[in-house]
Amino acid sequence: MSPADLKPVRDHIAGRIIGQQKFIDSMLVCLLSDGHLLVEGMPGLAKTTAVKALAEAVEGDFHRIQFTPDLLPSDLIGTDIYRHEKGEFEFRPGPLFHNVLLADEVNRAPAKVQSALLEAMAEHQITVGQRTYPLPALFMVLATQNPVEQEGTYHLPEAQLDRFLMQAVVTYPTRDEELLILELDSRQQKTTFTPPAKPLAQAELFAMRRAVANLHLDPRLHSYIVDLVQATRTPKVYDTDLGRWCRFGASPRASIALARCARARAWIDGDEFVAPHHIQAVAPEILRHRLLLTFEAEAEGVTTDTFINRLLNLVAVP
Incomplete structure (x- = not known):
């Protein structure tokens, strides 16, 4: 596939x-x-x-x-x-x-x-x-x-x-x-809507999922993913404002999700391996609902997307 x-x-x-x-x-x-x-x-x-x-x-x-x-x-x-x-x-x-x-x-x-x-x-x-x-x-x-x-x-x-x-x-x-x-x-x-003549078969979808799971993800990018998730839990190490803004960081499920979704993003793009920009592309959608900001951040108009984008700019890329 x-x-x-x-x-x-x-x-x-x-x-x-x-x-x-x-x-x-x-x-x-x-x-x-x-x-x-x-x-x-x-x-x-x-x-x-x-x-x-x-x-x-x-x-x-x-x-x-x-x-x-x-x-x-x-x-x-x-x-x-x-x-x-x-x-x-x-x-x-x-x-x-x-x-x-x-x-x-x-x-x-x-x-x-x-x-x-x-x-x-x-x-x-x-x-x-x-x-x-x-x-x-x-x-x-x-x-x-x-x-x-x-x-x-x-x-x-x-x-x-x-x-x-x-x-x-x-x-x-x-x-x-x-x-x-x-x-x-x-x-x-003016026209009657018709669904696609041949939907994607489940067997084909499962074959695509296997291809995505087998896409190469360098161990250094494993470290980058963990660093990103760890940074949501100890943001003050990277920036004082980030430390004030976040109450609770992301769970280990976020690390798993980043790896899985980065592979899927790379596969959709037609690439043979995962690159840092694939991880960064899916990071906002994976992290935004897993972070809990402080009341201070809400009072300052800081959103989870603001927090994530700033974090992506501060965590070192391998």
């Missing part, structure tokens, strides 16, 4: 939304890295459309769940149904047993629902009563969330945030892009 085999997937997504190339790249990197993606942005920025387009371009079952404050854990994982004719309980699987799951506005649901999603994301299984059920080999959660400043939203637990491989931030389009959005909407109103 080669990066050219992934081009139909990219083209299909790009045909449904205008711009947002970085967001599309993040979805493809997560797909190749066997991870989950958290997407944040204001309503109306085509987050859901993009995720549905990815699901259409990949072979497998797709399900969308609208997260609401009254959602129950059983609405996600399923429940045991009593069968009178058999005199026993039978498990009826919930939406989590689909291959691609869109968790729309995930931060509008309470903690109990988030905990049900946590096991599925972390262990590819769910537990109901005394029994544990494995999830499909291809299982990917793409969750959208609105900024927490909006009414009716909750902060996701740090443990759940850490299970997301990457967090993409979708911003407003430019003026030219918005004009193209109007043209695209006019065309779609």
